[in-house]
Amino acid sequence: GAVVSQHPSWVICKSGTSVKIECRSLDFQATTMFWYRQFPKQSLMLMATSNEGSKATYEQGVEKDKFLINHASLTLSTLTVTSAHPEDSSFYICSAPNSGRRSYEQYFGPGTRLTVT
Amino acid sequence: QKEVEQDPGPLSVPEGAIVSLNCTYSNSAFQYFMWYRQYSRKGPELLMYTYSSGNKEDGRFTAQVDKSSKYISLFIRDSQPSDSATYLCAMSVSSNNDMRFGAGTRLTVKP
Numbered sequence: 001g002a003v004v005s006q007h008p009s010w011v012i013c014k015s016g017t018s019v020k021i022e023c024r025s026l027d028f029q030a031t032t033m034f035w036y037r038q039f040p041k042q043s044l045m046l047m048a049t050s051n052e053g054s055k056a057t058y059e060q061g062v063e064k065d066k067f068l069i070n071h072a073s074l075t076l077s078t079l080t081v082t083s084a085h086p087e088d089s090s091f092y093i094c095s096a097p098n099s100g101r102r103s104y105e106q107y108f109g110p111g112t113r114l115t116v117t
Numbered sequence: 118q119k120e121v122e123q124d125p126g127p128l129s130v131p132e133g134a135i136v137s138l139n140c141t142y143s144n145s146a147f148q149y150f151m152w153y154r155q156y157s158r159k160g161p162e163l164l165m166y167t168y169s170s171g172n173k174e175d176g177r178f179t180a181q182v183d184k185s186s187k188y189i190s191l192f193i194r195d196s197q198p199s200d201s202a203t204y205l206c207a208m209s210v211s212s213n214n215d216m217r218f219g220a221g222t223r224l225t226v227k228p
Contacts, residue, residue, distance in 0.1 A: 004160075041125055044161070044205065044218040093160050106216075108153075108160030 003027055004096050006109035013084055013116055021079045021112045023050075023094030029074035030096035034106070035067075038091040050077040050094075084116045120144050123206055123219025132228050136193040140206035140219045143187065147208040147217075150182050152191045155203045155221065164204075165191070196226045 003026040013019050023033055031052045036044040048069055049057040056069035068080040081088055091113050095106040123140045130136055138152075149168055153161035165180040167173045167189075173180045179192040189208075193200055206219040 006160075041220070041223075043121070043123075043220045044207075046216070091158075095160075106163070108162065110160045111158065113158065 004094065004107045004109040006092075006094060006112050008112060009110060010113040011115070013114070015085055015116055016083055018080055018082045019084055019114060021081070021092055021094075021114075023077045023079070023096070023109055025075045025096045025107075028096075028098055030077075031074060033071060033077040033094055033096045035069065035077075035079050036093045036095065038093060038111075044093065047079075050079075052077075081114065084114070086116045089114055089116045120217045121206065121208060121219045124222055125220045127223040127225060129225045129227060130196055132196060132198060132226055134196050134226070136191075136196050136200070136224060136226075138191040138193075138204050138206075138222050138224070140189050140208075141187055142189075142208060142217075144208075144210070144217075145184070145187065146210045148211070149209045150180070150189050151207040151209075151216070152178075152180055153205040153207060153218075155205055157203075161205055198226045198228050201225045 005024045007022045033050040035047045037047050038044045046059050047062045050069045050071040052071045052074055058064045066082055071077040091111050093111040095108045098105045121142045151166045152164045154164050155161040167180050167182045170182045170184045177194045181190040203221040203223045205221040207216045209216045
């Protein structure tokens with residue numbers, strides 16, 4: 001099946017610094033990728049939709065200037081958490097739909113655990 | 118009220134038991150219903166999906182959707198320790214993204 005990778009798998013950073021998380025589709029092209037955030041024992045919350053070659057679409061309440069998304073190619077989307085604070089500590093997961101582009105045919109990455117100290 | 122409600126558990130059953138996992142929702146426009154399994158510190162993997170109402174069976178897994186009650190279920194027969202994971206329900210209005218997830222139910226199957 002289709003594979004989506006994320007890098008890094010975990011990262012610890014100091015408050016005020018920026019962190020970049022990569023999401024790659026390894027064996028298919030993805031013009032759209034999605035970024036989710038998951039707090040412990042809570043649901044996945046869609047943060048934004050990343051579109052190759054155009055601006056990302058952010059969900060209500062998500063600060064676009066804090067969570068910078070760049071979809072530079074058909075296989076890579078990056079999420080940069082700028083000026084990170086402890087409350088940004090979470091599990092960040094990306095997903096990408098396959099060529100069928102139906103919602104259930106999304107492939108999720110393994111996630112990136114961010115801890116801000 | 119959350120759009121999708123799911124009891125987070127935890128739920129613990131003996132090996133071989135039948136497991137019933139459920140979600141309720143408030144948005145009657147949802148048409149696509151999915152169940153994902155998520156192991157600790159891993160991304161979710163799709164188990165089953167159902168379009169509109171009805172039942173769907175795949176091996177030991179059965180998904181049911183009752184749109185009139187806004188209620189979906191996942192049944193696991195002959196549960197195995199390897200089924201221990203968090204199970205997330207998800208649903209969407211259209212065939213593009215915009216999935217809404219339940220909180221996930223943590224299941225433990227004891228040998």
